[in-house]
Amino acid sequence: MTLAVGDEVARREITVDRARLVRYAGASGDFNPIHWNDRVATSVGLPGVIAHGMWTMGAASGVVSDWVGDPGAVLDYQVRFTRPVPVPDPGAATIEVIAVVGALDPEAGTARIDLTVSVDGVRVLGKAQALVRLS
């Protein structure tokens, strides 16, 4: 695998509906009602139920794990949560994840993968970077 900075290595669209958020709430233990209750979400000024930021972060990481071929090769992973992802009901939201090589360290055998994560063309995560060990 010959990589160069700027190479796009993966791209995926991932849909998220209310049932997915309930599933994530249960699996993660994050039961904040803004992720499942419109009344609570709107009362704190949100447009409605929004996805857990940690769901979005987790979903995007799968793109990197699959590309690198080993989820354990993801050494470091960070994001900033810049915009909420409203999840309609009925229906679903779709996040698009684009993974690009941001930096290479041949001596350490690692690559920094920069993720662009957006909904309808608007970025929802900032500084989304995964440091991966290349085999």
Added chain:
Amino acid sequence: MPVDVGYAGRQYPPTAAYEVGRQKLQEFADAVGASHQAHTDPSVARALGYPDVIAPPTFAVVVAQRAEAQLFEDPAAGIDFSRVVHADERFTHHRPIHAGDRLVTVLHVDSITVRAGLAMITTRAEIASEGGEPVCTVVSTLAVRPEES
């Protein structure tokens, strides 16, 4: 009540051990759509050199937030969760978490700053095996909006 900046620098005692189960990892992987078989098939995980199925990269949040609760559920800290927004999150894996791990976490409150009423709270959860082997460092920043907004 405003956030108590005096909590900055605090370090909590180690948590009780969190035992990582295969089914829990599968449930979490399903929820985030992590479809790599190393999360669910022990033979795939072993072929990659791990003792058992491994956690997705963000699973450590499950362990970290149990430790973070010591701060956020402390009424004296003054953190109103209905006004909390997650600002950023970072996982530094010293090695992958795998099923069978028994993980102990020490929570550090790295900083609390208040500007124009907006409090930014950065915590660091140092997750280790019971034997003291570092496993994952989870750094999380939450923003707490002022009451009047």
